[in-house]
Amino acid sequence: MREEPGAADAEWVKRMRALARQDAEEMVPRPDFPVFGVSSPRLEPAALAAYEQVNGAWTAVTLAYGAWDAAPGPYVAVKSALADPELATALAGAPGHGPEAGLLRAIDAESDRLAASTGVDEDEPAGPPRYSREELPAGAALVARHGTVWAARLDHPGDRTAEVTVTITGRGAGPEQVRLFPVSDLRPLFEARNEILGRLAERQRREPPPRLEPAEGVAAFRALAEFDLDGHARIRASARPGGRLLRQPANWGRLRSALWQRAVSEQQRLAGTSKGAADDVVTSVMNHLGHLAEQATWFSADARLRAAAIDETLRHAVLGEAVPSLPAQQAWERYWSDHMGRALRMDRGSSAFAEMESRRALTDGWLAAWTAWTRRA
Incomplete structure (x- = not known):
């Protein structure tokens, strides 16, 4: 159901304008x-x-x-x-x-x-x-x-x-x-910026949500994963020497948000869990696949292995299946759990060197588990 903007949107724009004044103060001195x-x-x-x-x-x-x-x-x-x-x-x-x-x-x-x-x-x-x-x-x-x-x-x-x-x-x-x-004097220009952004955001919030091709369960996750991975590939291409700057398609952010929210809803439906818990699952899965795209050369070089890795990762995370890559899935879960707890440990005085060594060991173990999987897949 489409939600019409109302008091909440007006309050959001008001906050944007208050932020404009605060940001303008930070620009002085220029x-x-x-x-x-x-x-x-x-x-x-x-x-x-x-x-x-x-x-x-x-x-x-x-x-x-x-x-x-x-x-x-x-x-x-x-x-x-x-x-x-x-x-x-x-x-x-x-x-x-x-x-x-x-x-x-x-x-x-x-x-x-x-x-x-x-x-x-x-x-x-x-x-x-x-x-x-x-x-x-x-x-x-x-x-x-x-x-x-x-x-x-x-x-x-x-x-x-x-x-x-x-x-x-x-x-x-x-x-x-x-x-x-x-x-x-940059102050009026800074205030004008936030007025413009507020109007653009208000207009976009009034637009109907993007229309998605029907997908349920794992298919909803796969649509989001392919969308995200395509974005990762274009970012890497733009970062190469001489690469063109990443140009996102129009409405890229709104489309990604719609795909993400659909995956969250499907996880809620399948697991009978809260929206927050479902969002945590989607976040972990998308980061897992994104890390593979960045750190595992075979993931980008071998289309067959890439497709199999995506399929097994989604079936394990969404359906709880004991897939052949289970050791790699479990290694990722250990890495991600450690990653999510790192900020709290640092606040409690954990050694930065110890944290770095722990992360390196977990990353190496996760990549090694995937490498072993590629020999059998």
């Missing part, structure tokens, strides 16, 4: 490096789109101009990032770390943002990205164009060139139209 915004063309609303911190210090701020939920644009974002000359020198010439790769990842991020905020999936442009060096109103830059999106990295962003790297991304307004200015 980041200790130049932050640039768009002076022209005049695009509204203007908001802080993203920010990054390392050990409590601001390292990057992205300001966005134009409607976040308008697919054609115009929309322009400016990322001001604290420069790291040592890192840049270390990565110079390394595959996937040049300026061209950085611009392509910025273009991918823009397509991902559009999908998340509008539900529109853009087709991959037919041709490769085009790169050129250009003199723009914002300054000399390397420019990449790919389909309807472009990105530009400025050579000399303002007077303090050694401190900041500036990347501009846009659609619906060309790089030759964009002029920048130094932004001195």
